Amino acid sequence: MSDTSLITHLRHIDVTMPSFAEQRQFYTELWGLTETAGDTGVSFLAAEGSPEQYVVRLREDQQKRTDLIAFGAAHPADVDALAAQLIAQGVKLVREPQMLDTPGGGYAVRFFDNEGRVVEVSADVTPRRHRTIEARESIPVRLSHVLMNSPTPEATVAWYIKHLGFRLSDTLCIGSRGEMMWFLRCNTYHHSFGIVRGPHAAFHHASFEMRGVDEFLRGTGRMQRLGIERLWGPGRHRAGDNSFSYYLDRAGNTVEYTTELEVVDEDTWHPHLFDLTDPANADQWGTANEMNEYIAAKSHNDVDPGLFVAPPI
Template sequence: MNQPIASLRRLRSVELRTTACADSADFYTNVWGLRAVEQGDGQAWLRGTGQEHHVLQLTEADRNGLGRITFAVATPAEVDEAARRLEARNIPILAGPGPTGEISAGYGVSFVDHEGRVIQLLADALAVPALRQEEPVPVGVTHVVLNTVDIDASVAFYSDVLGMRVSDWSEHQMAFLRCNSDHHSIAFNQAEWASVNHVAYEMPTVDQFMRGIGRLRHNKILPLWGPGRHGPGDNTFSYFADPAGLVCEYTSGVAQVDEDRWLCRVWRRVPELSDTWGTAGPPSADVRSHMAGVPDAGAFDRHPELMGVAR
């Protein structure tokens, strides 16, 4: 039986391809609470208060989509071993293994999953000092929810190849996967097409979570859904749309998993479990439409020769 290609430590950053790069960079820095590391030429790199060099990369594109998801691994040697295991599994490698030459430096390998998403494993990336911040701003990215046309195949790929563990199911509609003690860093939602559903940003406390929502309200930006608290993961939620229509979430208090004691559960999809506070109500057609996004074949659009190999 094949071993996972690596031991993932945490979710580092997300790249979003966006039809409104400049406006979105302004939104995420001046309203959402991230700080610009560097901007220009249709791209922006933004950080939170944590030690990651950046947690969000925005790249100008002709349609919205997912650019890349980056996970941390411990050492360059693990990156090299991951590349060997990817080759043994006949999983397409787009870049590396080796020095990335990118703005955050580091040693990495990038590959394509079964639905065309680009995943990067990265070690030795640049760190930045953590920020002491009284204002309600995100620490960093805590999870990404992805729409998939085959939830079982997606769970199998991320479990078998990346070694992620299923924390919970929401019936057979959503699956929540972890790579550390956080309840989930990736979740899959069964859908008509593959796309990014939303990206979630961790607020350090419930107080800062609510104050962040207040700041957006002062900027005349109302939640698509929320505030509330989810059953699976036990995290608070409030969802918004950025200028390109991509969904971003403030969250806090995600459940912590004790590997020796945790039991995966299947949650019923009922309003009182999708929002245990009862403050948000069920998601509207508008929020569902935003979360559906547009069909996104990812790397398969840019490298169609990979489709038969990756699948």
């Protein structure tokens, strides 16, 4: 386990799809994000309670893919130090550290992970003027975490621990079928990133933190009244102790409303192994519909055609 991570937090997830107009409408009018910048076929979406310039970037393309996952660093010198470490370790850079021309600017390095996803780490991004989310306001406060499917999850988890200094918080298994989900942290939140065993490399889900349980349930109810199919939930996970309601966006990506994600004590935390054959480990409340193969298959998502391909922006 590394204690020298130069990564401070999760910034944003950038995705592409043919159904751009429908996606933009879903995330702004239904999900509760705010468009802060954009151009033809590109939209930058912020969470009202977050200082990040944007937490989701949508881009129109003929193919559905994940453009990149972005994390923060404290200083430009940390970006340079990380880039030097990655080069020394044989990691392939997408581009060397340089200034960003996206909202808020900043200084960033981009590189491929072991399976070809593009990762960006940036510093000196100008904080966005944000606000306190009020009681009963059922819109996201921030981007909580992102999980990715992997056909080689043990190797991918090891890659993020070795090269980026992530720490393992907890692991899920399914009885004798073995381990299937790993939760990784880069700060004291239980997880900002995670890896799920799947048939191919692809986006698994992105989770958005709500103000509290009341706002989480109000958001869940709003989506139900709007006729948006709920995949799974509402319930409360054991690992991370967070609530969950999962949906599909207009491109078939899984998105989650959550709240009260656990904050860990770095000095005393020891990873747990939770067995999902005990239903309380999946849902402590017992209120969610039963997890099944249909739900799992939807979150396995489509094969990502963008592996080892740098996004155009």
